[in-house]
Structure formats: C-alpha cells, structure tokens
Amino acid sequence: MKQTEFLKTVMPFKDKVFRLAKRLLVSTEEAEDATQELFFKLWKNKGKLSNYKSVEAFAMTMTKNYCFDRLKSKQASNLSLVHSNYQEKGTSLDRRVELNDSVSKVHELIENLPEQQKLIIQLRDVEQYEFDEIAKMLNIKPTAVRVTLSRARKTIKEQLLKQHNYGVS
Known part of the structure; x- marks a missing residue:
C-alpha cells in the first residue's frame, strides 16, 4: 500500500478517532498524541x-x-481535565454563561458514567455510528448497545432534571 492509498483510506475518519480519544482521555494534547500514535501503528x-x-x-x-491503556498507566495521573467551551455568537453574556454551564454539566455527567456507557454514548451520539458498527467494535450484541445507550441517556436526563428542578449537583 502506497502513501496516497493509505491516506485515502485513513484520513476520512481521522476526526472521529480524535473525538473518541478526547472523550476518553479528556485532554486535547493526550487525544492528539493518541491519534498520532494510532496512525503510526x-x-x-x-x-x-x-x-x-x-x-x-x-x-x-x-x-x-x-x-484505556493510557488511563491505566502510571502517566494517567498526569492527565489534565480540560473542557472546550461552547460559544454561540449573538447571545447575551448571561445566556452564554448558562449554555456553558449546561454543556459543562453534560460533559461532567458523561464523564461520571460507567466506561461502557461513556464509550457507547460517544460512539453513537457524537460519532454517529450505527448500532451494528458499535456492537462489532465493542464485541457485544446490538441489543446490548441499545440498552446501554438508553441507560446512559436516562441517567444523564435524570441528573439534569434533578439539577434544574432542585438545584442539586
């Protein structure tokens, strides 16, 4: 396989690889390193x-x-927690702060999900993979993907409602 053929094959999903790495590792720098390492391999x-x-x-x-290997390694304690801010043009400062808080809260809730739920919500809701594709990637049945995704979404929804209704974190 020549370089041009290789690039044609792997470049279309480069951003998906980065987003998955960022979801799991949180740090942009770590995600970039993971992406580079993957393409090297x-x-x-x-x-x-x-x-x-x-x-x-x-x-x-x-x-x-x-x-997962990076997170298990000794260097995992050095990973920094960095979230990108959501910005929308033309909104008031109060509204932007409120939106940033909501987005940060959702990120926080996703981070607190069990690993399997966190991974499936990333692959389905962010990366837009089909259930069958996720099932193959994770070596589980498509039904298990649906159930896990449903539970993850339900947990996030319940936590958000609790926060908004009662001000409980």
Whole structure:
C-alpha cells in the first residue's frame, strides 16, 4: 500500500478517532498524541489493512484500547481535565454563561458514567455510528448497545432534571 492509498483510506475518519480519544482521555494534547500514535501503528501495519472488513471500525477499536491503556498507566495521573467551551455568537453574556454551564454539566455527567456507557454514548451520539458498527467494535450484541445507550441517556436526563428542578449537583 502506497502513501496516497493509505491516506485515502485513513484520513476520512481521522476526526472521529480524535473525538473518541478526547472523550476518553479528556485532554486535547493526550487525544492528539493518541491519534498520532494510532496512525503510526496503522502505517506500520499498512500491508495488513486490506484484511479488515472495515478499517475505520478497526481504528476505532485500536483507539479505544490505546486510550484505556493510557488511563491505566502510571502517566494517567498526569492527565489534565480540560473542557472546550461552547460559544454561540449573538447571545447575551448571561445566556452564554448558562449554555456553558449546561454543556459543562453534560460533559461532567458523561464523564461520571460507567466506561461502557461513556464509550457507547460517544460512539453513537457524537460519532454517529450505527448500532451494528458499535456492537462489532465493542464485541457485544446490538441489543446490548441499545440498552446501554438508553441507560446512559436516562441517567444523564435524570441528573439534569434533578439539577434544574432542585438545584442539586
């Protein structure tokens, strides 16, 4: 596989790999490192990529595994918690602060979900993968993906409602 063919194969899902790494590792710098490491590994094994039915699914699985390994390593204690701020033009300062608080709260709630739920909500709601694709990536049944996603969404919704209705964090 030549460089141009490799780039044509892997570049379409580069942003998805980064977003998944960022969701799992939180830090932008760590996510960039994870993305770079993944593409280096794919390049080293470029001859074997044709053996995979979906190179994208394979890359997402590799990203997930790499991120989990990073989080388990000793260096994980050095990972910093950084959230990007949501900004909308033309809104008042009060409204922007309120929106930022809501987005931050949702990010916080997602971060507090169990790993499986966090991963599935990222793959489905952010990356827009189909249930069957997620099931293959995580080696579980599509029904389990649906149930896990439903539970994750329900947990987030309940926590948000509790916060908004009662001011409880």
